[in-house]
Amino acid sequence: MKKAVEQLETISEEDHAKVKGLAAIVKPLRSFIHKTPDDYGMTGWSDVVIASEDGTPLEGWYIPAKGGESDKLIIFNHALPMCRSGFPGHFGEPWSGYDAVEIDFVIQYKHLTDAGYNVLTYDIRNHGNSAAANGGLSGIGCWEWRDCVGVKRYVDNHPTLSKMKVGLYSQCMGGNSQYHAIHRHPELFENVLCMCSPMVVSMAAIYDAFSELQGIQHYQELIDLELLKMGGFVAAEMTPHHWAPSVTMPVLMLQVLEDEWTRNPEDAQKTFDLLGSKEKELLWIENTKKRFKDGYNYFGRHPEKILPFFDRYMK
Numbered sequence: 644m645k646k647a648v649e650q651l652e653t654i655s656e657e658d659h660a661k662v663k664g665l666a667a668i669v670k671p672l673r674s675f676i677h678k679t680p681d682d683y684g685m686t687g688w689s690d691v692v693i694a695s696e697d698g699t700p701l702e703g704w705y706i707p708a709k710g711g712e713s714d715k716l717i718i719f720n721h722a723l724p725m726c727r728s729g730f731p732g733h734f735g736e737p738w739s740g741y742d743a744v745e746i747d748f749v750i751q752y753k754h755l756t757d758a759g760y761n762v763l764t765y766d767i768r769n770h771g772n773s774a775a776a777n778g779g780l781s782g783i784g785c786w787e788w789r790d791c792v793g794v795k796r797y798v799d800n801h802p803t804l805s806k807m808k809v810g811l812y813s814q815c816m817g818g819n820s821q822y823h824a825i826h827r828h829p830e831l832f833e834n835v836l837c838m839c840s841p842m843v844v845s846m847a848a849i850y851d852a853f854s855e856l857q858g859i860q861h862y863q864e865l866i867d868l869e870l871l872k873m874g875g876f877v878a879a880e881m882t883p884h885h886w887a888p889s890v891t892m893p894v895l896m897l898q899v900l901e902d903e904w905t906r907n908p909e910d911a912q913k914t915f916d917l918l919g920s921k922e923k924e925l926l927w928i929e930n931t932k933k934r935f936k937d938g939y940n941y942f943g944r945h946p947e948k949i950l951p952f953f954d955r956y957m958k
Contacts, residue, residue, distance in 0.1 A: 647868035654865065661857045665850055666869035669781045669881075671724040671769055674738060677731040677745075680706050683753040687712075693765060693797045695776075696789035702772040703727060703765030703794075709756045715957050716807040717755055718794060719764040721748065722815030722842060722939060723781055726771025727764045730935065742935040747943050751812075754946035760953065761807065765794055767817060778874050783846050783881035784819030791817075791824035795831045808957050811838040811892075814939065818843035822886035829889060837956035838890070839949060841897035842938050843914055845882035848906035856903075887917035894923045895952040897941055903932040924952075 654662070680688045688706040695701055704727060708715070721727060730746035732738045752762045766773035767790050769781060777786045791813070798804045813821035818840045825832045847863075854860045867877040896918075898911035905911075908927070915925045926948065931937040942949045 644864075644868060647864040650862055650865040651868070654862065658859050658862070659865075661854075661859050662862050662865050663869055665853055665857070665859075666866055666873060666875075668723075668849070669783065669870065669875045670779055670873065671781050672737055672741070673770060674724055674726040674728075674730050676726060676728045676771060677734065678728045678747065678749040680704065680749060680752060682749060685709070685753060685756055691763070691765075693794055695768065695793035696796070697776070699768045699776045699790070699793075700774045701765045701768065701790055701793065703763065706752055706756055706762040706764070708759050708761050712803070713759050713761055714807050715759060715810070716761045716763060716798065716804060717810050717812050717953065718798065719748070719752070719755075719762055719812040720767060720791070720814065720817030720821070721764075721770070722817060723783065724770065725939075726766045728771075730939070732935065742933075744936045746935060746939045750943040751946075754942065754950065755953075758946075758950050758954070760810075760957075763794070763798065763804070765790070767820065780873060780875045781816065782876050783816050784823045784883070784886075785876050785880060787816065787820035788823035788827060791821045792828055792831060795824070795828075799831070809835050810953050810957050811835055811840075813838055814841040815844060819881070819883045819886075822883045822890055826886040826889035832892070835892050837893040837895070837953065839895045839897070839952060841941070842899070842934065843883045843896070843911070844905050845878075845884060845910050845914075847878040847882065848910040849904060850878050852903065852905050883914045884917055887914050888919045891919045891921070893956055894918055894920045895949070896923070896925045897938070898925065898927060899931060899934050899938045900927040900929050901932045902934050902938070904934045
């Protein structure tokens with residue numbers, strides 16, 4: 644903090660505004676529900692409301708497998724600042740300020756339900772239509788683990804869902820949250836057969852990359868101070884590295900190799916190496932630097948790369 648205070652005394656007004664802007668990443672813009680399962684002809688789906696571990700109401704969907712409910716369930720969550728339908732960057736401001744692209748998770752549910760999987764998907768706190776909590780801030784997993792726990796308890800206590808085989812699709816902030824939940828409540832996840840884990844990331848890597856793009860890379864300590872002043876966590880706390888050793892189920896990790904918004908391959912490789920799983924695979928998405936456009940949409944475009952993983956452990 645001493646260094647951060649020194650930086651605060653010498654930084655220009657323009658650069659300080661950039662620092663505050665980077666810190667504000669953890670105050671997520673809410674994405675709206677721009678698609679539903681109806682858009683792809685899925686039937687029998689329903690709205691659900693699930694209580695997080697701390698009581699925060701989470702809005703979601705339950706979508707049965709094509710042709711009728713099966714005995715296999717994928718619990719699917721999302722990244723910041725997205726929601727269960729994806730990301731509406733193609734609708735313009737304010738979402739296009741992140742990236743002017745659509746991220747479509749609903750087509751991914753279509754791939755899963757066509758392949759015989761039921762899907763339970765939900766908006767994490769402070770995202771989509773779920774309730775606000777923690778001052779509207781994201782802890783990139785440091786609070787949101789409670790949502791993963793609440794959803795798993797909901798499944799375990801449900802008369803039908805509790806009888807199903809369970810797999811996880813936990814990405815980016817949602818993946819960090821899932822790792823943290825497994826660390827805190829390993830007993831809840833002992834029966835989970837596998838996890839697909841796209842795009843998990845350390846906020847220190849995000850801040851280092853973004854600040855370099857903006858010419859303020861030497862202000863990492865001040866970014867941390869601004870995060871604390873907002874009521875959040877410092878960058879070093881918001882990482883999957885702390886919790887990855889507790890993850891022991893089979894994992895398929897997806898990462899953009901030359902991601903311009905983080906520090907890959909270093910950050911992703913470290914997370915992968917720390918995983919406690921005996922069976923794990925890291926799939927690098929190559930020939931792109933675009934995290935939003937090509938990372939989060941990868942499953943939608945290439946279901947043949949993802950579905951065999953779930954099939955291997957759940958069928």
